[in-house]
Amino acid sequence: MHQKENRVKKLLPEIIFENDAYVAVNKPAGLLSIPDREQTEPSLKDRxxxxxxxxxxxxxxxxxxxxxxxxxxTEVAHKYFSRLFEERRIEKYYLGLVHGSPAEKKGTMDAPISEHPVQKGLMVVHRKGKPSVTDYEVLEDHKTFSLVQFQLHTGRTHQIRVHCKNMGHPLACDELYGDGKPILLSSIKKKFKLSRHDEEERPMLNRLALHSWRLKFTDADGKETDLQAELPKDIRALLQQLKKNL
Incomplete structure (x- = not known):
């Protein structure tokens, strides 16, 4: 395979499923879904x-x-799926790593969300905001961090991130709604020693700890569809260390 073909292949994230109507892709963190207004960086849609x-x-x-x-x-598929999302007939599940250990291990976060009155690009819980509902369930409790499954019933901007902050357990490495600090192995492992080859410790996780892991819907042919994407390697490795060092 030529170098150019290799590069193009690397640019294409994993395709989970595709047919003539749609394609489901496992988007990596750090890649825009669609082009931004400035179009200064590549997006998944471009690819x-x-x-x-x-x-x-x-x-x-x-x-x-x-x-x-x-x-x-296709345009027909676009209309069909847009309607499914609009009518909330697609079940959307996420996995996220939050700070701390929520007291209630299962529940519903029902808090209206609106744009921040001053800071552009930020959202905030506000009584005059749009109705926003997120179900959550703690799957693993590691005291300092917990792995939580979220199900979205509405689709507000930054909904899970805002609701987690409002609950007092922001998502790990969230620069907008949490402390934004990377997670280091030295903060988890009691007898951590830096390798003599490394001048400074590399973070185990240095990006928002949120992953869209499951979509359930009925396609245009009436077929029940359940698409899943396992947690990325960086979050899996971190969870392994958290289990080891409880």
């Missing part, structure tokens, strides 16, 4: 356009969120 020729945006994930995202391949 799919290069592969398929035409592609339609159905929904989006934050740049720093990894996981499943759907794109339609």
């Amino acid at each position: 799919l356009l290069a592969k398929y020729g035409s592609i339609y945006t159905v929904h989006r994930l934050d740049k720093d969120t990894s996981g499943i995202i759907l794109f339609a391949k």
